[in-house]
Amino acid sequence: MKNQVISEMFERMADVLEFKGENVFKINAYRKASRIIQNLTEDIENIWKMGRLREIPGVGEGIAKKIDEYLHTGKMKKYDEVTHDVSDSLIELMNIPGMGSKTLSLVHKELGVKNLEDLKMVIEDGRLARLPKIGEKKVENIKRGIERLSVMRERLLLGRVLPLVEWIIEDLKKKTKVSQIAPAGSLRRMKETIGDIDILTAGKDGRRIIEQFTHLPQVKEILVSGETKGSIITHGGIQIDLRVVPEESFGAALQYFTGSKAHNIKLRDMAKSRGLKINEYGIFKGEVRLGGQAEEEIYSLLGLPWIPPELREDRGEIEASLEGNLPELVDYQDILGDLHIHSNYSDGTSSIEEIAIKARELGYKFVAICDHSQSVKYAGGLSEDQLLHQIEEIKEINERIDGIKILAGNEVDIKQDGTLDYPDSILAKLDIVIAAIHQGFRKQVTERMIKAMENPYVNIIAHPTGRLISGREGYGVNLDLILEKAAETNTLLEINAYYDRLDLNDINCRKAKKLGIRFSIGTDAHHVDQLWMIRLGVGVARRAWINKLDLINTYPLNELEDFLKMKIWNNYRLMK
DNA sequence: GCCGTTTTCGGCCCGACTGTTTTCAGTCG
Numbered sequence: 001m002k003n004q005v006i007s008e009m010f011e012r013m014a015d016v017l018e019f020k021g022e023n024v025f026k027i028n029a030y031r032k033a034s035r036i037i038q039n040l041t042e043d044i045e046n047i048w049k050m051g052r053l054r055e056i057p058g059v060g061e062g063i064a065k066k067i068d069e070y071l072h073t074g075k076m077k078k079y080d081e082v083t084h085d086v087s088d089s090l091i092e093l094m095n096i097p098g099m100g101s102k103t104l105s106l107v108h109k110e111l112g113v114k115n116l117e118d119l120k121m122v123i124e125d126g127r128l129a130r131l132p133k134i135g136e137k138k139v140e141n142i143k144r145g146i147e148r149l150s151v152m153r154e155r156l157l158l159g160r161v162l163p164l165v166e167w168i169i170e171d172l173k174k175k176t177k178v179s180q181i182a183p184a185g186s187l188r189r190m191k192e193t194i195g196d197i198d199i200l201t202a203g204k205d206g207r208r209i210i211e212q213f214t215h216l217p218q219v220k221e222i223l224v225s226g227e228t229k230g231s232i233i234t235h236g237g238i239q240i241d242l243r244v245v246p247e248e249s250f251g252a253a254l255q256y257f258t259g260s261k262a263h264n265i266k267l268r269d270m271a272k273s274r275g276l277k278i279n280e281y282g283i284f285k286g287e288v289r290l291g292g293q294a295e296e297e298i299y300s301l302l303g304l305p306w307i308p309p310e311l312r313e314d315r316g317e318i319e320a321s322l323e324g325n326l327p328e329l330v331d332y333q334d335i336l337g338d339l340h341i342h343s344n345y346s347d348g349t350s351s352i353e354e355i356a357i358k359a360r361e362l363g364y365k366f367v368a369i370c371d372h373s374q375s376v377k378y379a380g381g382l383s384e385d386q387l388l389h390q391i392e393e394i395k396e397i398n399e400r401i402d403g404i405k406i407l408a409g410n411e412v413d414i415k416q417d418g419t420l421d422y423p424d425s426i427l428a429k430l431d432i433v434i435a436a437i438h439q440g441f442r443k444q445v446t447e448r449m450i451k452a453m454e455n456p457y458v459n460i461i462a463h464p465t466g467r468l469i470s471g472r473e474g475y476g477v478n479l480d481l482i483l484e485k486a487a488e489t490n491t492l493l494e495i496n497a498y499y500d501r502l503d504l505n506d507i508n509c510r511k512a513k514k515l516g517i518r519f520s521i522g523t524d525a526h527h528v529d530q531l532w533m534i535r536l537g538v539g540v541a542r543r544a545w546i547n548k549l550d551l552i553n554t555y556p557l558n559e560l561e562d563f564l565k566m567k568i569w570n571n572y573r574l575m576k
Numbered sequence: 577g578c579c580g581t582t583t584t585c586g587g588c589c590c591g592a593c594t595g596t597t598t599t600c601a602g603t604c605g
Contacts, residue, residue, distance in 0.1 A: 025588055029577035060578045098594095100603050135596060185605095196605090256590090261605075268589040273581085279590055 001480075003037055003044045006067060009079050010034035015094065016086050018101040019108075032058040035262060039315050041511040043480075045071060089115035097145040098138070106131060120146070155193035156238060157469055159499020159536050162187065164238065165197060168218060172242075176212045178203040180250050184257035188309045190539030192469055192502045197240045198257050206244035213242045249281045252292035255299075256280035262314035263307075270302050270318070310542035315510075327545045332538050334554040337366035338531060340411065340434060340462065340494065340522020345390050346371035347379040348526040352390075352406065353397055358528040360404040365557050368432045369394060370409040370522070373421035376438050381413070384426055391429055405557055407431040411462055416440040418448040420455060427457035432564055434494065434522070436462035437475060445475040449482055453491040456571035459564050460520050461486065463496040463503040470500050479508060487515040490567050492552065497537025498524040509544030520552050 014030040036058045037044060047053055048071050053064040070076045093104055093116065107113045110131055111122045119142075122128045129139045165183050172181060178201040182188070185198040203209050210230035214222045223239070224231035230242045245253040256264065256279070268278050277284045282292025283301050291297030296306045304321045308329055311317040320326050341355055342348030350358075352369055359367040371390070372381040382390065387410060394408045409432035413421040416439060420427070427433050435452040437445055445466075452458050464482060467474035486493055493512055496503045501524065504512065509519065521537035523530055534553075541551055548554045552563055 023577085026577050028588075032578085058578070062577050098603075102602060133596060133601080137595060141594085198605095257605085259605085261589095265589055272589075277590085281591095 001043050007034045007038040013082050015091050016083050033063050096149050098141040161194050176209045188258045190310050199242045201244050202247040202250040209244050248293050251294040252282045253280045255295045258309050260313050263312040266318050328547050329542045330548045330551050337364045338523050339368040339520045340370050340524050342526045343369050350528045356404050366405040368407040368409040370411040370434050373412045375421050376413050411436050413438050414448045414452045416443050418451040433457050434460040434462045441475045446478040450485045453485045453489045456568045460492040460494050462494045463501050465503050468500050483512050486517050492518050492520045495519050495521045495537045495540050496524050497533045502540050506540050506543035518550050
């Protein structure tokens with residue numbers, strides 16, 4: 001799949017052209033094409049083979065030709081031409097906050113700066129400050145930018161940030177008289193990683209609200225404190241911005257600060273062609289303000305239904321809205337149970353009973369206990385006897401506790417030879433079987449997973465790519481083959497909601513959905529306090545345009561139990 | 577370089593803030 005590499009080439013060209021001072025609109029055209037190609041769920045090579053490159057939005061004659069050339073020859077002349085005389089280390093300097101393309105090219109041209117070392121040097125010896133249009137403050141800015149760059153390199157994980165933001169919002173609600181308050185930005189879109197945190201409020205006394213905000217106990221350092229904007233660093237080193245807007249602009253501001261940028265640009269473009277104008281204060285016709293108190297007003301005045309934040313990535317949601325084809329997304333309240341939880345039988349720390357009681361408190365109808373299997377020694381995998389014992393205990397608790405059904409399950413290891421960690425006779429005793437790779441990440445992972453899916457007792461493949469957001473690359477599976485097999489065998493794919501996994505991710509889920517594959521969400525929780533993470537999984541599902549029917553966590557218990565047996569029944573029919 | 581219910585040429589999202597400037601360019605989100 002060449003989508004990624006082609007997308008990166010255009011992004012690179014955009015960066016270099018920006019540095020060279022090319023026409024801004026041309027640069028944006030490359031950026032847009034890059035982003036859209038990155039978001040494609042289809043292999044660009046397939047699209048190319050069908051002669052349909054030009055049907056990709058943002059791909060016109062010129063870019064189509066370049067893609068065609070690259071896919072034919074493995075080369076793109078224009079790319080080489082544009083980038084050959086500019087090094088990576090130079091272009092990377094544009095990432096420094098305060099250092100844009102104009103400043104960089106000035107610094108490069110006048111002082112011969114080629115990398116970070118050079119830049120630091122001309123700051124130290126005062127040559128930078130002597131350039132035209134560069135003053136003391138600008139130098140100071142860049143200097144701080146360099147320091148910040150090294151700190152803020154990494155984006156924050158959604159699952160780390162969400163609880164903190166909600167805590168702060170609750171605190172602010174108690175301490176201030178804000179009429180409305182909500183998180184915005186990529187957090188509200190439930191993106192798996194967050195750049196910076198934006199919270200939006202409506203209220204009259206902005207200065208006072210900001211004052212309260214900057215004096216919360218979580219605050220370590222105040223960066224900005226004004227009438228409409230406050231900015232702080234928490235003890236955990238996370239930057240949070242709070243903005244206060246007038247009540248009548250809350251919807252417009254929420255829409256604006258939620259983004260994404262690409263989604264907003266498209267909306268504004270639409271507004272323009274209808275003689276309207278959108279900004280963070282409202283939607284206008286000439287001088288007349290037509291709305292902006294609620295987000296819905298912005299959308300409805302453009303002839304659109306309100307679009308859920310999770311969809312706002314310019315991945316076709318605006319077009320779908322126009323056609324009346326917006327999906328009916330699964331809702332956070334639709335979840336009736338968590339289908340991947342570890343107990344203290346293996347490496348979890350809560351007892352099955354604790355889990356059942358907590359799940360019932362959460363309003364669930366069922367939970368699946370899926371501990372590790374015997375060969376996963378490092379995680380206390382269960383021997384056959386222990387598993388049988390666990391099944392008995394689950395039966396006993398089910399009889400004793402009302403209002404919740406515990407499903408006896410297991411996260412069965414797919415061993416290095418591709419066989420499963422328990423014989424079928426054991427698997428047959430379980431209500432739900434999740435198969436997973438935990439060892440031998442480099443050994444024929446795709447083939448092993450395919451073999452596992454062929455087993456009629458395997459309902460679900462856990463964390464199918466194995467990636468960890470904060471680090472590990474993943475197993476290097478051939479996902480297309482996995483998806484094909486999952487569709488063929490009616491095997492579900494897991495959306496593992498553990499905050500560092502979120503695997504499958506949104507784009508891959510959407511791809512799978514198009515093949516008719518269904519999903520299950522499991523938190524992979526190892527303690528009852530981690531059960532809340534199911535929301536992260538639902539966020540992924542919503543970002544993947546998934547509806548209730550696609551997700552078995554929304555099925556009433558009896559339908560779920562039937563569904564989980566379907567694969568065995570089908571297999572039985574085939575054998576007859 | 578893309579694109580078209582005002583356009584096949586002439587547009588291309590919008591505003592705030594900052595700093596270096598005598599009216600605005602650069603950067604950011």
